[in-house]
Amino acid sequence: MGVRMNHKKIRRLMHKYGLKCPIRKANPYRRMAKAMRTNVVADNSIRREFKLHGPRKILLTDITYIPLSDGFCYLSVIIDAYTMQVLAYVLSESLEIDFVLETVNILIRDHGISLDSEAYIHSDQGCHYTSVKFRELVNDLGLRQSMSRRGNCWDNAPQESFFGHMKDELRNCISSWKTIDDVSADIDDWMDYYNNDRYQMGLMKLSPNEYYKLITTGEYPDSMLV
Numbered sequence: 001m002g003v004r005m006n007h008k009k010i011r012r013l014m015h016k017y018g019l020k021c022p023i024r025k026a027n028p029y030r031r032m033a034k035a036m037r038t039n040v041v042a043d044n045s046i047r048r049e050f051k052l053h054g055p056r057k058i059l060l061t062d063i064t065y066i067p068l069s070d071g072f073c074y075l076s077v078i079i080d081a082y083t084m085q086v087l088a089y090v091l092s093e094s095l096e097i098d099f100v101l102e103t104v105n106i107l108i109r110d111h112g113i114s115l116d117s118e119a120y121i122h123s124d125q126g127c128h129y130t131s132v133k134f135r136e137l138v139n140d141l142g143l144r145q146s147m148s149r150r151g152n153c154w155d156n157a158p159q160e161s162f163f164g165h166m167k168d169e170l171r172n173c174i175s176s177w178k179t180i181d182d183v184s185a186d187i188d189d190w191m192d193y194y195n196n197d198r199y200q201m202g203l204m205k206l207s208p209n210e211y212y213k214l215i216t217t218g219e220y221p222d223s224m225l226v
Contacts, residue, residue, distance in 0.1 A: 038130050045146040046122045050081040050158055055212055057116040058082065059107070059143075060159040061123045063100065064167075066091075069178040075187065076103040078121070081158055083215070084200065085208040086191050087111050093180050100128045101137055108141055115143075122146040124156055166190065 014020070050058055058081035065072045076099050077089040088106040092099035104121070121143050123129040129147065138145050148155030167174070173186045195209045203211040210221040 038132060040130055040135065041125055042145040042147040044149055044155055045120060045144070046155070048155060048157070053082065054116075055080055055082045055215060056111070056114050057119050059087065059119060059121045060156055061103065061121055061129075062156060062159045062163070063126065063128065064163045066183055067174060067177070068180070068183070073180045073183055074099065076100050077159070077162070078103055078107050079159060079162060080212070081122075083208050083212040084158065084162070084203060085212055086195055089187070089191060091180060091184055091187060097128050097131055097133055101133060104137055104141070117142070118144060120144045120146045122148070122156060124148045125150055166194070
């Protein structure tokens with residue numbers, strides 16, 4: 001049998017020999033996710049029909065992690081699936097739900113007048129989007145909610161692709177990001193470039209903003225007249 005001793009003696013011996021027993025702290029975001037998650041999951045009403053319904057009818061949203069020198073920050077984005085325009089985005093140092101709600105509020109502030117009366121906001125089944133606060137906000141604003149099937153990234157493929165292109169094109173900046181302010185400056189510049197100057201083959205070789213203007217007004221941008 002081993003030596004038996006009480007916890008006080010063990011504590012004295014550990015102190016004497018500089019021994020420590022590290023205790024794994026619970027992941028605060030896992031606790032947060034558990035607290036926010038509900039059993040309410042919206043149907044996958046979009047069914048990958050991203051381009052069939054015209055502008056401002058299918059809005060895609062998701063969150064991505066952005067590495068910093070000593071941690072992460074988080075980016076919430078909403079895009080128009082038809083025009084691929086970025087309609088709203090928010091950076092946050094925390095995964096608390098507030099920045100996701102703020103993204104929706106910015107969407108309504110800047111583009112609410114142009115949204116279709118039966119517009120869908122489509123997301124994955126993450127805890128932010130199944131939370132009571134998010135569902136209540138979406139409902140209060142008159143939007144309808146749709147969700148990808150669990151573990152099926154193809155159900156929100158344009159949004160996933162958007163994040164992939166963004167990180168590829170900002171690859172040279174990522175290694176220099178130390179604070180959220182560093183990220184914010186580069187993200188702001190890239191979002192402006194993406195909406196106004198980044199031409200896409202699927203948008204008639206136009207930028208997202210040019211494409212939206214063309215299909216809503218019939219006016220051809222200068223780039224098509226050259």
